[in-house]
Every structure is written in C-alpha cells, then in structure tokens.
Amino acid sequence: MFNFAQGLGQGFGKRLGAVALGLSLTVGMTAGSVAPAFAETQLLNVSYDPTRELYKDFNAAFAKYWKAQSGEDVTIRQSHGGSGAQARSVIDGLEADVVTLALESDINAIEKSGRIKEGWRTRLPNNSSPYTSTIVFLVRKGNPKGIHNWGDLVKDGVQVITPNPKTSGGARWNYLAAWAWANEEYKGDLEKVKAYVADLYRHAPVLDTGARGSTVTFAQRQIGDVLLAWENEAYLAGEEFGKDAFEIVVPPISILAEPPVAVVDATVDARGTRKVAEAYLQYLYSDEGQNIAAKHFYRPSKRDVVKPELLKALPDIKLVTIDDPIFGGWRKAQPEHFGDGGVFDQIYKPGK
Amino acid sequence: MTNIAAAAPARWRLKQPSIIPGFGLTLGFSLAYLSLIILIPVAGLFWRSAELGWAGFFAILGDERTLRALYVSFGTALAAALVNVVFGTLVAWMLSRYSFPGRKLIDAMVDLPFALPTAVAGIALTTLYAPQGWIGSLFMPFRIAFTPLGIVIALVFIGLPFVVRTVQPVMEEIDREIEEAAATLGANRFQTIRRVLLPGLMPAILTGFALAFARGVGEYGSVIFIAGNIPYVSEIAPLLIVIRLEEFNYAGATAIATIMLIISFLMLLVINLIQAWSRRRYGNA
Amino acid sequence: MPDQLRSSSATSPAFRDPASEGLLAKVLLILLGLAFLGFFLVLPLVSVFVEAFRNGFGDYYEALIEPDAAAAIRLTLLVAAIAVPLNLVFGLAASWAIAKFEFKGKSFLITLIDLPFSISPVISGLVYVLLFGANSALGPFLKSYGVEILFAVPGIVLATVFVTFPFVARELIPLMQDQGTGDEEAALSLGASGWQTFWYVTLPNIKWGLLYGVLLCNARAMGEFGAVSVVSGRIRGLTNTMPLHVEILYNEYNMVAAFAVASLLAFLALVTLALKTFLELRFGAGATGGRH
Known part of the structure; x- marks a missing residue:
C-alpha cells in the first residue's frame, strides 16, 4: 500500500492490525463457547x-x-x-x-x-x-356456511383459507386432498378436476407462506369461513384459540399425509x-x-x-395415498403439480 | 489495492492531489472489506445464475409471472417511497423546527422500524390493518391488508427512517440567516421554502428516497404477512425467489435476484450521479 | 434552541417572524405529521407492547428468562458486538476516502456501498450459503480444517455484517462532504500528523453523526430476521437469534412471549436512542454534526 509511509498510515495500520486480531480472537473464542460440548x-x-x-x-x-x-x-x-x-x-x-x-x-x-x-x-x-395425518376442515362455531364436503368449499360466498402450496408442505397435502375428492366426484375427468381445484383457489383470499400463518389468519384475524388444515393442527388451533369458537369437520374422503x-x-x-x-x-x-x-x-x-x-379423535375415513395411480408417488406428483409451470401455476395464469 | 495507486500515471490521475494523508489506506481498506463482504458473495450469486445461460435467463425475465411480481415489488416500493418523501420530510421538518410536547420521544421512535424484526412489524401491521383490526375496521368494506395497498403500508413503515434520518441533519444545518435574507427581500414563506430551502434539501431528500425505495424493493419479512401473496396480484418478487428455492431451483432464484439487483443498482447509481453533479454545481451544501 | 425562542415570540399577534410559518400552519403541520406517525409508527409499536403485557408483567418476565429466550438474547448481543465495530471501522475508512478526496468512480463506489440495502434479506443470506455451503468449493475445504461458517456463529455474523454494512458509512459520507477539508488542511499545515488530525479535528466534528450511525447499525443488527434465518439453521437454544426466537414463539401460538421478546428489541432501541439524547444534552454540540 502506497501511502503507508506517512504517519497516519503507520499508526492507523498498526492499530487496525491489533483490532483485527482482537476481533478474530473474540470470534474464535465465542464460537468455541457457543459450540456444544460433546461430553454427552x-x-x-x-x-x-x-x-x-x-x-x-x-x-x-x-x-x-x-x-x-x-x-x-x-x-x-x-x-x-x-x-x-x-x-x-x-x-x-x-x-x-x-x-x-x-x-x-x-x-x-x-x-x-x-x-x-x-x-x-x-x-x-x-x-x-x-x-x-390427514387434511380436515376447521369451520366457525355452528358451521354457518354448512360446509361438510369438498364440494361445499366452492359454493358462492365461501372463503377458503389455505397456505401457498409453493412454499408450504402442508398446503400441498391440502391441494392433493381436494384433487383426490374431485377425481372421485368427476370420475377421473381431468379437465373437471382441474376446474374444481382452480375454483377452490379462487375462493382463497390469502395465501400465507406457512401452515401456521394460515391458522393465525383464520383463527385470530377472523378471515375466511373454512381453514384447510392438518388434522393435528386443527385440534391444536381449537385448544389455542378457544374450543368454543371452532368446529372440526372431517370430510368423507381425504388424503393420507405421510x-x-x-x-x-x-x-x-x-x-x-x-x-x-x-x-x-x-x-x-x-x-x-x-x-x-x-x-x-x-x-x-x-x-x-x-x-x-x-x-376417538381420529375417525376412520377414506384416505387416498400419494402412491395411488392418480398421483403416482411424490417423484411424479411434485414436478407435475407443484413444479415451475405445473398444474398449480396454471391455475393463476391470467385469462383462465 | 497497490495497483490502484500504482496505476495512476502522470497524465491520468485517479485522484486529485491533496495534502490530506490516508487515501491509499482508507480506500484500500474500504475496497478490500467491500470485496470480502459484498462483492465476492454477490459475484457468487451472478455466477450461480449464469448456469441458466442467456436463454434460460431471458425465459425467466420474460415470464409473465416474474414480470408481474417485479412490477408489484417496484410499484409498491415506489409508491411507499413517495409517501415517505412527503411525510418523512414533513416529520423531519417538525422535529427540527418546532417544539411541542413529546418531540424527543417521537424523535427517538422514528428509528424503530430498524430495530423491530421485520416479521414482528409485519404481524403488528397486519393485526392493525386487517378487516378486524383497529385501523382496518375503520375503513371497511374497503380492504387494506391482503391487497397491494397492504404492501405499501408495510413498506412505508420500513422506509420511513431512511427519509427522516437523511433529511433531518441537513435541515438542522441550514443557516437561518438565508431564510431571513429571503424574507427581507420580500419573499413570502411559501416562496422561501420552495425556492430557497427546498433546493438545498433536495440532495438529502433524493438520498432518502433512493434508500427507502431500494430497501422496499427487497423487503420480504414484513410484507408476506400483510400482502395476501396471490399470484399476479399481490405476489412480490422476493416471494417468487423463495418459491424457486422451495423448488430447489437455485439458478432460477438467483436469476430473479440478479435481475432485481441490477435494476436497483442502476437506479441507485443514477441517483448518486445526480447528487454528485448537484454537489459540484452548487458547491458544498 | 434559538428557533424555539423565536417561535414562542411569534405567538404575539403584532409580530410575525417572516422566516417562520404562522401559528395555524404550524399546528396543522404538526397535527398532520403526528397523524401520519400515529398510523404508521405509534400504533404498531403500541400493539406490540399491548400484546406483550396482555397477561401481566409476570408472564412477560417469564418469557424473557426462559432458557431458550435467554440464549437467543445472548447470541443477538454477541453478534451485534462483533458486527457493529467491523462496520464502524469500515464506515470511518470509507467516508474518509470518499469525503476528503476527489477521485474517479466515486459515485460508483457509493452505489456499491448502498447495494446491501437493496438486496432482499433472503438473498443476503443465500449468497453466503452459495459461498460456504456443503456444495460450494470453499465450504468443505474450510470444514476439513474444522472451520464452521454456516449454521454457526460466524455465518450469522457475516449475514448481519452484510445487512448492516452501509449504515455507518451512509451516515458519515454526506456529513463529512458537507464539512469539507478545510479544518484538516489547516491542522496538517500547522504540523499535526495525519493520525492527530483525524483524532483531534475530524472525529470531534463527526462524533454525533458517528454515534448515530452506530446506533442505527446496532438496531438493525439486532433486529435482522430474513438473512439470519437462512444461515442460522434455527437450532433452538444454540443458533437462534432474538428475531428468530420471536418467529418460533409466534408459530407456537405463544403470542405473549413472542411479543415480549419483540418488545425487548424495541425497548433496547429506545434505550440506546435515549442514551444518545442524553449524551447530546450533556455534552452539547447541538444536533447531529454540529460545526465548531
């Protein structure tokens, strides 16, 4: 370095060296003390x-x-x-x-x-x-919108709360459960199944990035009429936000989340x-x-x-697995439904 | 570092001559530190997105969803920065010129958006502006949270200190005699502010705008809670990056990041050049 | 201070200071400003404290002494204690080079310094993952020597340094540019060494701006969430910082504890700012960067 010869350069340089040394020592020491001791x-x-x-x-x-x-x-x-x-x-x-x-x-x-x-x-x-686990519905007390099955989710005026399948694992199970029901309802007519799932997401006013974010949106912010949730999350939400405020509706068919x-x-x-x-x-x-x-x-x-x-809290219902031919296992379903440009992305394509 | 200094031949000078020492040391250290902390990691980002090749890169850039997300991000950041320029300058003016009860407290509070974790800010703002919230319920049936307007709210919160804190010190430095002189020469108060004060404040306001804007474009933590995250409507570009990462698509994620980075860099550079120009033109302050 | 004296005299109807606004305009401006701050600043803050104290002070205190929370607080303070001095030294060096000298490419350099503001926090973390991750060239090499960067304290420090990088420099550059080089040149021509000039002439001139930059840098260092979450690994009680701990508590539906830790962060910021106000009053020199 060129100007080092001058007074400032030397003094400052030395001090700087000392500071840097001190800092690196601090980092080393604290890293050591924070790292776990492997006695056990x-x-x-x-x-x-x-x-x-x-x-x-x-x-x-x-x-x-x-x-x-x-x-x-x-x-x-x-x-x-x-x-x-x-x-x-x-x-x-x-x-x-x-x-x-x-x-x-x-x-x-x-x-x-x-x-x-x-x-x-x-x-x-x-x-x-x-x-x-499986996917169930959490609805408001008394089930005012009369939601009992997947078909009820797309009735006029029903708002569905579900996280974003692109960022949340639980949300992918939600999507697949809806797909499984529609596949049975429409006897495997792919276009109708897609139309139903697209309709379902048009009823979703918010797509939180995680399952727990959706629960807060539904339970605390009081948005939406039905929350699609992991079974265990639905029970937990009931416990955390007041048992009297919500009801759990178990649909007759859902997905086996593994x-x-x-x-x-x-x-x-x-x-x-x-x-x-x-x-x-x-x-x-x-x-x-x-x-x-x-x-x-x-x-x-x-x-x-x-x-x-x-x-008793976990009733027997018809559960479709991911290895069912309609999905063909995760290795096939993941790119097909949730990959870049997959079925889920097409739902939101404008003009559809 | 040495080559910067050594590469200064007689005709072409890197720097103007000066008797003040320490140029090589301070610039050298700054550049070394800048390279280690910022440039090398960011270069890694570019390198990673280069895996896509030009065709892949432009496919992402041309994708309607990407464009829409960039539009949402830059649009809301711009709107929020403009709001902050107006109100941030007003707040700075208030804090530096007027005395009223609670002034010191408010002065201290302006920095809170820096200190509050962005996620907490997002949660607090969503609680307030959601349809059931203290503020949101006042505006029903007009919805604020879960629309692009909600994003603007979050970004106004995040960006406010940038404008206030760059404008305020300059305002405090302004010599009152200039205003008095203007008044003596027959200017009314409005003219004095517009013709005399504002030009002097402009560089600081511009800096505040640039920083608030830049920060808003990249903000993620506070926005995702209040945005609604509906593709094509309220999906911001940083969320799209996270989505690409969830697909284990690092190249796609870094490509969007690179695009955002280049746009932000160019905008900041233009603003800094305007500033340097105005500094040369109008002299120091 | 003289402004305030003057404005109080302006209340007399006979005399209106021509270099100030009328009382009505003043009140309106203050009300407008306060309304804006109320909606965007005060209410969000109040809601944080309301949530934190919902179940009384006992629960608030419990939330803070819980071992995982205490570990998070310690880690956050440690990270800030390393990151802030680093950026302080850089800020001083960079602003000296930029403000005291004219050189080519200065605007370009300033823009590079601004850059971390514009990078999405997720990306700020990701760049270090790309650099030091298990699939990079550097990560396994360092690991073979027992150096852990990612998912350990050094990674968290790096991400924090990255995010808070511009604060001190950004605060000092405009201030030092405004002050020019006259004072330093005078000192040097009177025989002071470069180091003496910096210590006795420049530093007193910029001390408030410097303090301010450090405070802002510190506040942001303690509050950063996005970048840190990518490099931390989120191991409870080990690599969770306060903001990450807040998120964990929130996701456990433990709102009181989440907002308690969050309010502590806000409180720390208020304390440091109160300290700054106190120092200013105690040692005078007016506001940021008073000239002598």
Whole structure:
C-alpha cells in the first residue's frame, strides 16, 4: 500500500492490525463457547413447523428410554421451519442427525445431494412414516356456511383459507386432498378436476407462506369461513384459540399425509451417532412413541398399541395415498403439480 | 489495492492531489472489506445464475409471472417511497423546527422500524390493518391488508427512517440567516421554502428516497404477512425467489435476484450521479 | 434552541417572524405529521407492547428468562458486538476516502456501498450459503480444517455484517462532504500528523453523526430476521437469534412471549436512542454534526 509511509498510515495500520486480531480472537473464542460440548451424546432433529409439541414430548421420553437402555445421556436439539427450507439447510451442510419432514419429496432432495443414501424410504416400516395425518376442515362455531364436503368449499360466498402450496408442505397435502375428492366426484375427468381445484383457489383470499400463518389468519384475524388444515393442527388451533369458537369437520374422503423420517447418513457416520439416531427413529414406532403421536393428534401407524380413547379423535375415513395411480408417488406428483409451470401455476395464469 | 495507486500515471490521475494523508489506506481498506463482504458473495450469486445461460435467463425475465411480481415489488416500493418523501420530510421538518410536547420521544421512535424484526412489524401491521383490526375496521368494506395497498403500508413503515434520518441533519444545518435574507427581500414563506430551502434539501431528500425505495424493493419479512401473496396480484418478487428455492431451483432464484439487483443498482447509481453533479454545481451544501 | 425562542415570540399577534410559518400552519403541520406517525409508527409499536403485557408483567418476565429466550438474547448481543465495530471501522475508512478526496468512480463506489440495502434479506443470506455451503468449493475445504461458517456463529455474523454494512458509512459520507477539508488542511499545515488530525479535528466534528450511525447499525443488527434465518439453521437454544426466537414463539401460538421478546428489541432501541439524547444534552454540540 502506497501511502503507508506517512504517519497516519503507520499508526492507523498498526492499530487496525491489533483490532483485527482482537476481533478474530473474540470470534474464535465465542464460537468455541457457543459450540456444544460433546461430553454427552447430542442429536439434532431437523423438522418442520407443526411437530414442535410432538417432539418436545417425544424427546423427553426417548432420553429417558435411552438412559435406561444404554446408560448414556442423550440430548436432542430441535430445529423447526418450513419443510423445504429445512431440507435446503441440510443439503447446504446443517448437520442434522435425523430429519423428520412434511414431504417425501423434501427428503428425496436431500438424497439427491448424497447426504442420505438411496432407499431410505424402505428402511423403516410404513414408508418410513411412523405417524400419518390427514387434511380436515376447521369451520366457525355452528358451521354457518354448512360446509361438510369438498364440494361445499366452492359454493358462492365461501372463503377458503389455505397456505401457498409453493412454499408450504402442508398446503400441498391440502391441494392433493381436494384433487383426490374431485377425481372421485368427476370420475377421473381431468379437465373437471382441474376446474374444481382452480375454483377452490379462487375462493382463497390469502395465501400465507406457512401452515401456521394460515391458522393465525383464520383463527385470530377472523378471515375466511373454512381453514384447510392438518388434522393435528386443527385440534391444536381449537385448544389455542378457544374450543368454543371452532368446529372440526372431517370430510368423507381425504388424503393420507405421510410425513417421513430418515437418518442423515453423512452426518451420523461422520459424528458416530448412527446407533442412537437409528434407535431414536425406531422408538417412534414403539408403544410409547405411538401413544405420544396419537396424543398430539397424529394418526399412529400401529393403531392396536394405542389407547382407545386417543383414537376417538381420529375417525376412520377414506384416505387416498400419494402412491395411488392418480398421483403416482411424490417423484411424479411434485414436478407435475407443484413444479415451475405445473398444474398449480396454471391455475393463476391470467385469462383462465 | 497497490495497483490502484500504482496505476495512476502522470497524465491520468485517479485522484486529485491533496495534502490530506490516508487515501491509499482508507480506500484500500474500504475496497478490500467491500470485496470480502459484498462483492465476492454477490459475484457468487451472478455466477450461480449464469448456469441458466442467456436463454434460460431471458425465459425467466420474460415470464409473465416474474414480470408481474417485479412490477408489484417496484410499484409498491415506489409508491411507499413517495409517501415517505412527503411525510418523512414533513416529520423531519417538525422535529427540527418546532417544539411541542413529546418531540424527543417521537424523535427517538422514528428509528424503530430498524430495530423491530421485520416479521414482528409485519404481524403488528397486519393485526392493525386487517378487516378486524383497529385501523382496518375503520375503513371497511374497503380492504387494506391482503391487497397491494397492504404492501405499501408495510413498506412505508420500513422506509420511513431512511427519509427522516437523511433529511433531518441537513435541515438542522441550514443557516437561518438565508431564510431571513429571503424574507427581507420580500419573499413570502411559501416562496422561501420552495425556492430557497427546498433546493438545498433536495440532495438529502433524493438520498432518502433512493434508500427507502431500494430497501422496499427487497423487503420480504414484513410484507408476506400483510400482502395476501396471490399470484399476479399481490405476489412480490422476493416471494417468487423463495418459491424457486422451495423448488430447489437455485439458478432460477438467483436469476430473479440478479435481475432485481441490477435494476436497483442502476437506479441507485443514477441517483448518486445526480447528487454528485448537484454537489459540484452548487458547491458544498 | 434559538428557533424555539423565536417561535414562542411569534405567538404575539403584532409580530410575525417572516422566516417562520404562522401559528395555524404550524399546528396543522404538526397535527398532520403526528397523524401520519400515529398510523404508521405509534400504533404498531403500541400493539406490540399491548400484546406483550396482555397477561401481566409476570408472564412477560417469564418469557424473557426462559432458557431458550435467554440464549437467543445472548447470541443477538454477541453478534451485534462483533458486527457493529467491523462496520464502524469500515464506515470511518470509507467516508474518509470518499469525503476528503476527489477521485474517479466515486459515485460508483457509493452505489456499491448502498447495494446491501437493496438486496432482499433472503438473498443476503443465500449468497453466503452459495459461498460456504456443503456444495460450494470453499465450504468443505474450510470444514476439513474444522472451520464452521454456516449454521454457526460466524455465518450469522457475516449475514448481519452484510445487512448492516452501509449504515455507518451512509451516515458519515454526506456529513463529512458537507464539512469539507478545510479544518484538516489547516491542522496538517500547522504540523499535526495525519493520525492527530483525524483524532483531534475530524472525529470531534463527526462524533454525533458517528454515534448515530452506530446506533442505527446496532438496531438493525439486532433486529435482522430474513438473512439470519437462512444461515442460522434455527437450532433452538444454540443458533437462534432474538428475531428468530420471536418467529418460533409466534408459530407456537405463544403470542405473549413472542411479543415480549419483540418488545425487548424495541425497548433496547429506545434505550440506546435515549442514551444518545442524553449524551447530546450533556455534552452539547447541538444536533447531529454540529460545526465548531
């Protein structure tokens, strides 16, 4: 540097060096102190938004079980966010030991990056979905608009609250559930099905970016007549915003939402946590894990081990799966319906 | 850094001669820091969007949905910046010229939009301007939240401090004698403000406008709560970026970001050039 | 201060200061300004505090001492404590180079400094993900030496530095340009060294503007959400900053706690600004950048 020879240059330069050194030391030290101490085993579970309450309970139960089983202490850290954003963080290097996301396609994306090995979906029972859920309607007390089935959503004057399928995993299940009903109603007439789904989204005055944003819009801001929601979210909203204000309407047909779980192979092999991470996911299928899931209004994959009073809130209805020929699995449905220029994008094309 | 200084041959000068020291050091440090923090990461962004190639890039640029989102983003940011220019200047005037109860408190509060997390701002504004909210219910059946107007509201909130805080210091620096001289020479108050004060304030107002506008174009956190996010109507360009990311389409996301960046950069550059020109023309302040 | 004396004398009907507005115009302007601020500034703030104290002070306090909230507060303060000094040093250097010298490409440089304002916060975070992510060239290289950038404190600091980058420089550049170079040239010709000139001549001239820039930078550093959310990984109790914690609480339908943490951020900003007002009154020098 050219002007360094001058007085200011020298003095300032020296001080600057000292400042820079001091700063980098501070950064180093604090980074050290904030980073976890690995005296005990730590697991990081990267999950989507609506599972907070579930995993708060389950993590405590698992820690107790693991202590009894192996004598080791295990702490589970949680990270919650939109399912797609969480998957991206893992792809970009967030060191999750396990992922418990909303959509198979999000874990497929991680698989594509190589951090999860192929065939993860068959490694655990039930398509690696220890609990499932479905999409139901939350309506205002007394159901003033008389909403009982998917066809009622597009009646004149009905406003539907649902998040944006482009940004929310739950919203994609909403969309698919509506599609499944329409497919049956219109006997597979693709044009009519599309017209119905398009009509449905024309009844949506707001598209929040996440499922919980929609719940707030509906329950707190009092917008809309019906909220399309995860079954567990509908119950939770009732508890949080007053049981007397809302009613849950279970439509006769809906979608079987399978939020999958997987061990992130790249992380557990690097950190040596494979054993405990696998036990963690397997424990979701245990009697205790299944009961905790049911308590939080997820549908357990083994109904027979769950206390009957917990099952009462989860009535039997016809559930269409994503692997049904009308969708052909996530690998086909994701680009076809929600990809750039897919069916959902066409709904909003002007002049349609 | 050295080559900047070394690359100054006798005829072509990088800088005018000056006895003040520290040019090489301060400029060198600024450029190094700027490069590390801003330029290299942003170059990575450009590089990533270059994966698309020109054809892919223009396909995104020509897509009606992208154009519409850009229109919404730039349009609402422009409207909000204009509102802020008028009212922000008024507030700055009020704070620097008048004394009234609570002036200090209001002066302090002007900076809050910087401090409040944008998501909180969005939630608070939506609560107020939603059809059931304190303010929103006053305007029913005319809807504010969940329309483009809601976006403007959020951006006015986000951009206000930029205008007030760039105009206010300059206003406080203005010599009262100039106004008195104008008045002595027979100008009425309106003429004094318009002909004497405003030209001096113009560069600061312009800067405030540019910053408020630039900030508004990219704002995401507060807008998504109040916008409604309906494609072609109230979908902003940053939301479109997030949507592309959700599709794991990094190239598409960075392409939209690049387009926004280039437009914003050009607009800021034009405004800064106008400013530099007016500074040369009218001298210092 | 003299303006205020003058305006009070203007209330006498016989004399109207020609260099000021009539009383009616003044009142109208103030009312208009206050109405605008009421709708856009005061009410949103009031609603935050109303929500925060909905269940009384006890719940408010509980929300702040809860371990995850406390960790978030600590992290936010730490990040601001690193990011703000960095941008302070840059702001001083850049404004010195830009205001005290005439050189080619100056407007271009100023525009580059403005640039982070115009970049969407999501993108501000994303640029570092592209640079240091597991799929970049740099990320795995640094990782092999045990350096973690993303989803750890350094990444959060970087994103915050990026977002708050222009504040100090932007505050100082117009101020120093207005002040010109006369004072410094005089000091130098009287034999002061460059460093002495900066310390004893320039710094006193710009101290209020500098303080102000630092305050704004600090406020924004603590409040940034979008950029940080991309690089933080959102690990509870570990990499969540206050704004991220607010979002988490909000998404748990825990409105009181969410607004409590948010109101703390607003409160911190008000305290720093009160401090600035106090310093100004205590040490005089009028408003931002009074000339000597």
